[in-house]
Amino acid sequence: GRKRRKKSKSCLPLNEILISVSTRAKSRVKIKCLKLVFDCFPYHANLTHFSPLFLSVLVKFNNCAGNKGVRYETNSLDFKVRADGTLFAAHHLSGTGLFLSFAVKIAAFWRKCFQSLQPGDVCPPEVAEIRHQSANGLRRQKRDWVIPPINVPENSRGPFPQQLVRIRSDKDKEIHIRYSITGVGADQPPMEVFNIDPVSGRMYVTRPMDREERASYHLRAHAVDMNGNKVENPIDLYIYVIDMNDNRPEFINQVYNGSVDEGSKPGTYVMTVTANDADDATTANGMVRYRIVTQTPQSPSQNMFTINSETGDIVTVAAGLDREKVQQYIVIVQATDMEGNLNYGLSNTATAIITVTDVNDNPPEFTTSTYSGEVPENRVEVVVANLTVLDRDQPHSPNWNAIYRIISGDPSGHFTIRTDPVTNEGMVTVVKAVDYEMNRAFMLTVMVSNQAPLASGIQMSFQSTAGVTISVTDVNEAPYFPTNHKLIRLEEGVPTGTVLTTFSAVDPDRFMQQAVRYSKLSDPANWLNINATNGQITTAAVLDRESDYIKNNVYEATFLAADNGIPPASGTGTLQIYLIDINDNAPELLPKEAQICEKPNLNVINITAADADIDPNVGPFVFELPSVPSAVRKNWTISRLNGDYAQLSLRIMYLEAGVYDVPIIVTDSGNPPLYNTSVIKVKVCPCDENGDCTTIGAVAAAGLGTGAIIAILICIIILLTMVLLFVVWMKRREKERHTKQLLIDPEDDVRDNILKYDEEGGGEEDQDYDLSQLQQPETMDHVLNKTPGVRRVDERPIGAEPQYPIRPVIPHPGDIGDFINEGLRAADNDPTAPPYDSLLVFDYEGSGSTAGSVSSLNSSSSGDQDYDYLNDWGPRFKKLADMYGGGEED
Numbered sequence: 001g002r003k004r005r006k007k008s009k010s011c012l013p014l015n016e017i018l019i020s021v022s023t024r025a026k027s028r029v030k031i032k033c034l035k036l037v038f039d040c041f042p043y044h045a046n047l048t049h050f051s052p053l054f055l056s057v058l059v060k061f062n063n064c065a066g067n068k069g070v071r072y073e074t075n076s077l078d079f080k081v082r083a084d085g086t087l088f089a090a091h092h093l094s095g096t097g098l099f100l101s102f103a104v105k106i107a108a109f110w111r112k113c114f115q116s117l118q119p120g121d122v123c124p125p126e127v128a129e130i131r132h133q134s135a136n137g138l139r140r141q142k143r144d145w146v147i148p149p150i151n152v153p154e155n156s157r158g159p160f161p162q163q164l165v166r167i168r169s170d171k172d173k174e175i176h177i178r179y180s181i182t183g184v185g186a187d188q189p190p191m192e193v194f195n196i197d198p199v200s201g202r203m204y205v206t207r208p209m210d211r212e213e214r215a216s217y218h219l220r221a222h223a224v225d226m227n228g229n230k231v232e233n234p235i236d237l238y239i240y241v242i243d244m245n246d247n248r249p250e251f252i253n254q255v256y257n258g259s260v261d262e263g264s265k266p267g268t269y270v271m272t273v274t275a276n277d278a279d280d281a282t283t284a285n286g287m288v289r290y291r292i293v294t295q296t297p298q299s300p301s302q303n304m305f306t307i308n309s310e311t312g313d314i315v316t317v318a319a320g321l322d323r324e325k326v327q328q329y330i331v332i333v334q335a336t337d338m339e340g341n342l343n344y345g346l347s348n349t350a351t352a353i354i355t356v357t358d359v360n361d362n363p364p365e366f367t368t369s370t371y372s373g374e375v376p377e378n379r380v381e382v383v384v385a386n387l388t389v390l391d392r393d394q395p396h397s398p399n400w401n402a403i404y405r406i407i408s409g410d411p412s413g414h415f416t417i418r419t420d421p422v423t424n425e426g427m428v429t430v431v432k433a434v435d436y437e438m439n440r441a442f443m444l445t446v447m448v449s450n451q452a453p454l455a456s457g458i459q460m461s462f463q464s465t466a467g468v469t470i471s472v473t474d475v476n477e478a479p480y481f482p483t484n485h486k487l488i489r490l491e492e493g494v495p496t497g498t499v500l501t502t503f504s505a506v507d508p509d510r511f512m513q514q515a516v517r518y519s520k521l522s523d524p525a526n527w528l529n530i531n532a533t534n535g536q537i538t539t540a541a542v543l544d545r546e547s548d549y550i551k552n553n554v555y556e557a558t559f560l561a562a563d564n565g566i567p568p569a570s571g572t573g574t575l576q577i578y579l580i581d582i583n584d585n586a587p588e589l590l591p592k593e594a595q596i597c598e599k600p601n602l603n604v605i606n607i608t609a610a611d612a613d614i615d616p617n618v619g620p621f622v623f624e625l626p627s628v629p630s631a632v633r634k635n636w637t638i639s640r641l642n643g644d645y646a647q648l649s650l651r652i653m654y655l656e657a658g659v660y661d662v663p664i665i666v667t668d669s670g671n672p673p674l675y676n677t678s679v680i681k682v683k684v685c686p687c688d689e690n691g692d693c694t695t696i697g698a699v700a701a702a703g704l705g706t707g708a709i710i711a712i713l714i715c716i717i718i719l720l721t722m723v724l725l726f727v728v729w730m731k732r733r734e735k736e737r738h739t740k741q742l743l744i745d746p747e748d749d750v751r752d753n754i755l756k757y758d759e760e761g762g763g764e765e766d767q768d769y770d771l772s773q774l775q776q777p778e779t780m781d782h783v784l785n786k787t788p789g790v791r792r793v794d795e796r797p798i799g800a801e802p803q804y805p806i807r808p809v810i811p812h813p814g815d816i817g818d819f820i821n822e823g824l825r826a827a828d829n830d831p832t833a834p835p836y837d838s839l840l841v842f843d844y845e846g847s848g849s850t851a852g853s854v855s856s857l858n859s860s861s862s863g864d865q866d867y868d869y870l871n872d873w874g875p876r877f878k879k880l881a882d883m884y885g886g887g888e889e890d
Contacts, residue, residue, distance in 0.1 A: 147221070149238040156209065160206055172201075179198050185214075193207065194206070222234050246279065249276065266318060268315060269314075287338070289309045304316065323394070328356065364400075369463075371466060374471050374472075375473070383429050386426070391450070403448070403450065414433075446465070476568070476569050479505040485576050486573065499538050505535065519559065520558075525549040525555070554579075556574060587667070593682075598685060622675075625665070660682045
């Protein structure tokens, strides 16, 4: 009732929801004796939309006989009650954002109530009291201040503003009241969708509504007096936008792709298309229905598919899907609202592309029943024949890929069939060499199948089996040695010409009359000969087991056997000769040199022997000293350690330092035994307390006395002193020469200078030089023909050469100075005179000198010529003046 609503301020008073609970007695008389009142809805602003099944409350009621025969009813159109007592919303409650909170007024004596009732009886006083209380709780409030929800159709054409409702308080007769509204659509964005007349309380909508933009509005109405004081508590205004069919269905995708296996039965699911309508889905405006408009191609039936009008599921409706005939279907699907009413509903279309996927319903078939091929013998990895098949399934898929098998005709496994991944052909390939002498032809039976198994109910075709005939061609095969490597055993040292064995080859070409010839291919020591016609092997030299050509007592040689076929063929064979050792090598003493102290009992020399033979022709060895010369046994003694070692030591108390040759006889244990007299060089030297030779002792042992050692040292000192004196003398001479050069004016130095080079090189014999390049050519054509401005740095420049003066045959002494000056002037003005570059250039000197021979000069002092004027020419002519001028000494 009203009192309870005041206590629960969070509850929103709405229309009462009455649930009648009735039960049927044996007489099937309906008794209504109790009403449940659902008092209010607590308001939650965040929730704005509810589905019909989201908002539900379970109402439980137990009558006197349990829960049998109980039925629930409600007077509200917004809610329904199921037979199990579940209360749920009948449709979307947009904009309310409410949870149900029930204040159910039920008396504690329901059981007693229904036990006391009989068919046709009325409720007892207690029940009437409950009904009276319930009626008080349902007392009507004042209608002016309780506004029911307001429904506004969307897309209204006006005129605007359009009145929706009038709000009025009962107190407006007593005082002046001002009305206002707040909320989204009034004072919150979107602004001024609704407004209210503050005096009359009339509320208006100012523009058309769009349910898809906003489906409901929740406003609060306020009533205050002229002073702004609250006259009434704010009331909630719920405005619902009524949906109109103003939106077409829209497919999620404009093109849908699906697939279905060929041969699928009717009713096979293919794909689902979905369209959404922005209108209210609980009304016909948003209820979409689907249908197929067209199907392309219309084969084998024009209605191969159907679509569920409500869900959009496309399924097959007819049999006969065959990918080999039709690989793809294009289906136009239409979606219409208003539950598919084409007269009133809005429609849209989409395209469904249905691909018929391949199944292996076509076995592969050979294009012909027999194939043939040819292969040379002894060849492998050769393609003999290509098998072609036809398969109508999807190319390059497991349903199309062919697998070939040889089911008969090749018990030894000479052939295999490989599949060409591009053409799907079967390539019959030789994997094991065939022999013409064994098989001249093969008859194969082959079968082809797919990588994927055949579909259910499909059988292999008889054309999936074929025969392959392969003929083998004969080729000239090389002879071969049946025993390879062949091993023989014999003693070393057999004489030359001994027949060792016959190493013959076999020619596998039984159907060809051919001769085989033999020759040596490898004989490292050149010990063997082979007969060219029968392969008999004889010795060409004595076989020595101790030779360097023997490895592990085995000598190995290879031979060649060649036939006279076309083309000729040859094979090789290896002969191994195991040489048995004989005692043909005397032992050798080891070591060859040793060292021992000059006093006995300080140390000894351990000796052994080396024998090129092997057991039993080696040790134990016998070591003994010869009786001649007698000094050997007088100075030395041998004591045996074991079969391979002995000790050599001094017999006398002292032996002068030096080198001694000690002969020792060594005998092996062969049959017959061999002996050898070996000489060991023993250095006898003075030793220190540890038994080691001292340095002086080692020198003394080499055969030099103390005097000789001192003489050698003095000679070394004298030689070093001479070298030092020579170096000092050379430095002093160099210093004097340098000082003398500084005292002489270079202008006055008329001595001939010798060019000194630090290194002369390896000589002309070591150098591959063309000395003709150092000579000036006789002609200048190679220079005159050059491009102007291009010149080698070591070439003589091109230009007019000045005329040098020609010396008279009989020069006058007075003309010598003029001649020299004119020559100097001409040389200074000669651009071609060297050096014209930094490189040393060998120039052309001409055909000869204009001066006469030096021998033509008269060195006699007789005559009337006066050469005293030479003293006036300066230091350069001082020598001539002394020779011809005639000084005071004359």
